[in-house]
Amino acid sequence: MLDRSAYPDPRHDQHDAPKPLHDEAGKGFLAGLFSMRMDKSRQRLIFVALIFFGLYGAIASRLVHYARNPETTQVLRRASGESIAAARPDIVDRNGVVLATDIKMMSVYAEPRRIIDKDEAVELITAIFPDIKPRDLREKLINRRGFVWIKREVTPKQQEEVYRLGLPGIGFMAEHKRVYPNGNAASHILGAVNVDNVGIAGIEKYVDSLGLADLGGAGFSVQADDLQPVRLSIDLAVQHALRDELAKGIVKYKAKASAGMIMDVETGEVMALASLPDFDPNNPAEALDPNRINRMTVGVYEMGSTFKALTIAMGLDSGKININSTLDARSDLKSGKYSIGDYHATHRVLSVPEVFIHSSNIGTARIALSVGVSAHQAFLRKMGQLERLRTELPESAEPIWPQKNWGELSTMTIAFGHGLAVAPIQAVMAVGALVNGGRLIPPTFLPRTEAKAREVAREVIKPETSEALRFVMRLNATKGSATKAAIPGYFVGGKTGTAEKNAHGHYQKDKLFTTFMAITPADKPRYLYLVVMDEPQALPETYGFATAGWNAGPVTGAVLERTAPLLGQVPRTDPPANPFPTMVKLGAWGTK
């Protein structure tokens, strides 16, 4: 590269070192360039400076160019204004079983500007994808946009065929497709995503609200590897068992719909939640059918007699009544032109446990009246029954209650579960607090430890009141309307609820909404079960009854028998000794 002869002679250099180099004849330009004299180096400095400016300028301008025109999918995305399905975290159940995951799918796109023969392209492509209309495709290809999708999520075979066409301007891009391998199993919890992999319902939407969507929108390409799976509190096996038993119940009792959930009352974790009819999240369009709403969180219903548990708890906790108080249910309770009667009328004076197991409307209405209208309202507000309950699921519903004209009559009817419509999940939260020692814990679909639950919990009733409620629920399962769900070994307690459905301002005797709440084990509840059924029909084997004890009750029993072992509940052959010590001490009805 360099001419050796052009170098100064080393020996010469040694001898004539003091001599200025530029004076040397024959050393020419190179010698000049290496001159050490400052007065002659000005030109050279400018020369070098220019070269540096040029170099760095070129680098900088190239950087700017790269920044403005990145040669990635991002440029196509920006140019087209269309989005590319981004990666999403997996969703797994509490045991790590996959509920939702991403798989790579190829999508075919076109760059219309680069297509030479558009008619030919339209013809060839529509031959491979018969569901694309030639006219639509032609319109897409004629416009001057830089990027259009031809077909999202094609099969490997179709991709191969398109590839073999060898059309210029047609390309493939790997996209993430959300799949739900378990189908309908947990549809209402998981929700769904749209074709761009953006959550549109359920936990999927919640996951996006954690910031994933913002990250994608800001131009960061989210890599699947960066995403931690989202773990839910759901147990898939329990979830399936619940859904399966509800489905059987719908068929057996010819109900319009049914829903149920199982909650851990110590932590507020939802172990399973199903609402039928449901949908397949792989086909989210099904979810739009209004009949497929999540009846546990979005539907609001008059919960009927299950609300009597709240009323009795309120009475006991306020001190206005105690477990040995007696209530007159000999005749109907009159209020103005309305009259409140009992479905299972006893026509006698009842003790508090009897009011509960005979599900006496008169008795509970009297309890509520003794506490008073404003205290009743305050208690229900404290129990979270008058406000919208928000969980991780974005879908929720506002309770319906007489906000302006809550008088004595309202208090009387709300006491037994009419006149106030709440989402069933709200009632579950409240009853959970009644039986777990008095701590109101908001339900969650994410794992939560007991320590964490204690932090978010709110003391709403006294532990003694809670014991009384457990006692009457257990009594109801041995002597009352909840016997059909009393699976031996699990020490079940329960409460039925039957409400007549309100249509056009009238309650209809033949259209019922039945509910069933069960706790296991009743001496120290761990799990609370709720099953609701919409318009179950009477059957010959239910002796013409369609009330909760005959449909929601047995379904709950079946769910409980099937899921309790999955939930780690060990059946006991002998009932626990002295499960309700305070009740025995007080000599409550039914302890002897």
Add this chain to the structure above:
Amino acid sequence: MGRLSVIVALALLLGSAIYAYGIKYDTIVLGEQIARQKIKIQKEKDQIALLKAEWQFLNRPDRIQALSDMQGDMTALQAQQIVRWSEIPMRNGQLAQPAGPALPASDDITSSTVPTARKRMSDKKAPLRADDVSAGRR
């Protein structure tokens, strides 16, 4: 003196340039190898994700239940069939081996509370283990 230093500097420049280029080309080669491996890894990961989804698809509860329903003689688990280790009587005065794969023969079990469990044990299939329950799924 000055000239020597210039020559040394030039030689150093040349040497370092050659060295730098050498490293650069090595880096490019290695970079290409990494890129190739990354593509391979990504392909494997995609495959794993696909297989995981497929595995769960095959193991979805609906399908498992349909398969189990085909085994006509199976019935749902009853509460009485679940027993704790402590409830199982000892055989010949020896402690039952919790780690053992199967339970001892049924002759010594006298408890009348576990008739179904007894029957199943004497069939010498589907041994019941209480730790399935107590260790549990929680």
